[in-house]
Amino acid sequence: MEEMQMDSEQMKQRYSRQMLFSPIGEAGQRKLMNSAVLIVGMGALGTVLANHLVRAGVGHIRMVDRDYVEKSNLQRQLLYDEQDVVHMYPKVIAAEKKLRIVNSTVKLEPVVADVTLANIAELLEGMDLVLDGTDNFQTRFLLNDACYKAGIPFTYGGAVSSRGMSALFVPGRTPCLRCFIQAGDSGGETCDTIGVIAPVVDIVASYQAVEAMKLLVGAEDQRRSSLVTFDIWHNRFYELKFGEPHPGCPCCQLKQYPALEWRERDAAVSLCGRETVQIRGNAPLELAVWKERLSPIAREVTLNPFLLRVELSEGERLVMFPDGRVLVQGTEDIVRAKTLYARYIGQ
Amino acid sequence: MELIINGQTQVLEPADTMEDVIKQLGLLGKPLVAEANGVVLTAEQWATTSVVPGMRIELVHFVGGG
Numbered sequence A: 001m002e003e004m005q006m007d008s009e010q011m012k013q014r015y016s017r018q019m020l021f022s023p024i025g026e027a028g029q030r031k032l033m034n035s036a037v038l039i040v041g042m043g044a045l046g047t048v049l050a051n052h053l054v055r056a057g058v059g060h061i062r063m064v065d066r067d068y069v070e071k072s073n074l075q076r077q078l079l080y081d082e083q084d085v086v087h088m089y090p091k092v093i094a095a096e097k098k099l100r101i102v103n104s105t106v107k108l109e110p111v112v113a114d115v116t117l118a119n120i121a122e123l124l125e126g127m128d129l130v131l132d133g134t135d136n137f138q139t140r141f142l143l144n145d146a147c148y149k150a151g152i153p154f155t156y157g158g159a160v161s162s163r164g165m166s167a168l169f170v171p172g173r174t175p176c177l178r179c180f181i182q183a184g185d186s187g188g189e190t191c192d193t194i195g196v197i198a199p200v201v202d203i204v205a206s207y208q209a210v211e212a213m214k215l216l217v218g219a220e221d222q223r224r225s226s227l228v229t230f231d232i233w234h235n236r237f238y239e240l241k242f243g244e245p246h247p248g249c250p251c252c253q254l255k256q257y258p259a260l261e262w263r264e265r266d267a268a269v270s271l272c273g274r275e276t277v278q279i280r281g282n283a284p285l286e287l288a289v290w291k292e293r294l295s296p297i298a299r300e301v302t303l304n305p306f307l308l309r310v311e312l313s314e315g316e317r318l319v320m321f322p323d324g325r326v327l328v329q330g331t332e333d334i335v336r337a338k339t340l341y342a343r344y345i346g347q
Numbered sequence B: 001m002e003l004i005i006n007g008q009t010q011v012l013e014p015a016d017t018m019e020d021v022i023k024q025l026g027l028l029g030k031p032l033v034a035e036a037n038g039v040v041l042t043a044e045q046w047a048t049t050s051v052v053p054g055m056r057i058e059l060v061h062f063v064g065g066g
Helices: A008-020 A025-033 A044-056 A082-087 A091-102 A120-124 A137-150 A198-217 A287-294 A334-344 B018-024 B043-048
Strands: A036-040 A060-065 A107-112 A129-132 A154-160 A163-169 A226-231 A236-241 A268-271 A276-280 A300-303 A308-311 A317-320 A325-329 B002-005 B008-011 B032-036 B039-041 B056-061
Touching: A008 A025, A025 A198, A036 A044, A036 A120, A044 A060, A044 A091, A044 A129, A044 A154, A044 A198, A060 A091, A091 A107, A120 A137, A129 A137, A129 A198, A137 A154, A137 A163, A154 A198, A163 A198, A198 A226, A236 B056, A268 A334, A276 A334, A287 A300, A287 A308, A317 A334, A325 A334, B018 B032, B018 B043, B018 B056, B039 B043
Parallel strands: A036 A060, A036 A129, A060 A107, A129 A154, B002 B056
Antiparallel strands: A154 A163, A163 A226, A226 A236, A268 A276, A276 A325, A300 A308, A308 A317, A317 A325, B002 B008, B032 B039, B032 B056
8 A cells, every 4th residue: 555645625625425425435535545556458448447546546556558549449448539549659658648637646657568477576566456457368367367476356357249247356355267267268259359339348347446446445345256247238137156266276276376387478479350460579679760770661650759650561560669569460470470570670 | 958048048959968058059168157056167067067957057258358
């Protein structure tokens, strides 16, 4: 918990309606203001989560995302607008810009990065809770395992089509994500292949946000001990009650934390349904230097403080980040992406 | 064989176990939790859990988008 100072009168003005809600009250408000949370993924779920928690006055919010704002995000990712698309802002930068004028008293910490085994421990440092805004199971398992190992609660949320689900997993108190599922295959059903409507995302993230608030104010007896699942188009709601943790769970029972075991990570991954391959280079990229280098041979090169976009004559596009990551857009073929990477970046 | 799956009555080919049901529905290998008559079953229990006509089954797909 971090110390957050705010005049009592200011606090009452800003948060009066929330403090009048007796389960929170003044004591709960102070707890929220002294809390620190990590939101992983600032897409549809992440933007709704951040909006709720910033307005609620959670003291320190660290947001991490690897991507930048694109036009197809605007239908549901509520913190972004057309100017963010024009400027190609990284999502966390665009989000911070909006959220800072919503509540200037909250400490916002944007991190442009891919969440991996290499940086997860650092991202969790000092956090009281982790909120899942990711779009893939690989990262969720990493969060699940890292959170259980560090003893940090983790809210799962997922949405696709008109279906959504959410649960709060608390180390030592509830089962974990791996108690329910072992395989991380989404069966080809992603927001990029079968779509998603915005209301389901808002509902899922709101379930996550309210459980976060209960956890942070210490309302343990009110926490939901189930996995909520619904289809808001076909009018179905179901709650899967938590039982005991799975006795063979490699995470919360056997404490093996499989996602934290080092192994040869794939340096190149195809981002499902997005015609994009991400390649993690092993050295930082000096974007201004790369702009000069690639301008004469590329169709178009655009630089902003966060990324360099290079339109290639082959038709594909490279999006380069200072941390060494490169998105090869316009292909899902990893070999083709590596070829282009080798041709233009060559490391 | 008539089963109540996710609140809807469905007629399937005869099935002995939960695994047979999940296989018939083409859902083996998917991120899925099965519940039979209100009891959550782990994936290892599917092959040994008998199904009987009229059983209430919930199949909860974990949703990956965000």
